[in-house]
Amino acid sequence: MAAARMPRGNVFLVEDEVMIRMMVADMLEELGFRVAAEAGEIGEAIRLAETADFDLAILDVNVNGKVISPVADLIKARKRPFIFATGYGSSGLPEExxxxxxxxxxxxLETLGKVIEAALKSAPV
Structure with missing residues (x-):
């Protein structure tokens, strides 16, 4: 039996597609991270962005047709790093x-790990 290891960090995950959210959560766990909070709609994501304890957020850009900017604004104000996940390319990101x-x-999985490492390294202290 393998010894339980400490998570490398807590992640806040926002994704409206349940199956994708589950797949990303599994990938995060495989990388050694713990999903501290998750949301599938903007209202819940805003509440969790204000209250949840996390080290990094992964944000779907378009959540049920609504742009993720209000959630990103709250996370930025808390000085936490975040990564966008998008099917639209960089042009689909909120301009700011x-x-x-x-x-x-x-x-x-490998790409997710690399982007997380880069985001955590460049995070404001």
Whole structure:
């Protein structure tokens, strides 16, 4: 039996597609992270962005037809790093956040790991 290891960090995950959210959560766990909070709609994501304890957020750009900017604004105000996940490419990112890291859907485990590491390294202290 393997010894339980400490998570490498807590992640807040926002994704409206349940199956994709489950797949990303599994990928995060495989990378050694813990999903601290997850949301599938903007209202819940806003509440969790204000209250949840997390080290990094992964945000779907378009959540049930609504742009993720209000959630990103709250996370930025808390000085936490975040990554966008999008099927639209960098042009689909909110204009004010086009300098932020983005994962192009669908993405692989290795790509997710690299983008997370880069986001955590460049996070404000």
């Amino acid at each position: 956040y086009r300098d932020r890291p983005a994962l192009q859907k669908p993405f692989q």
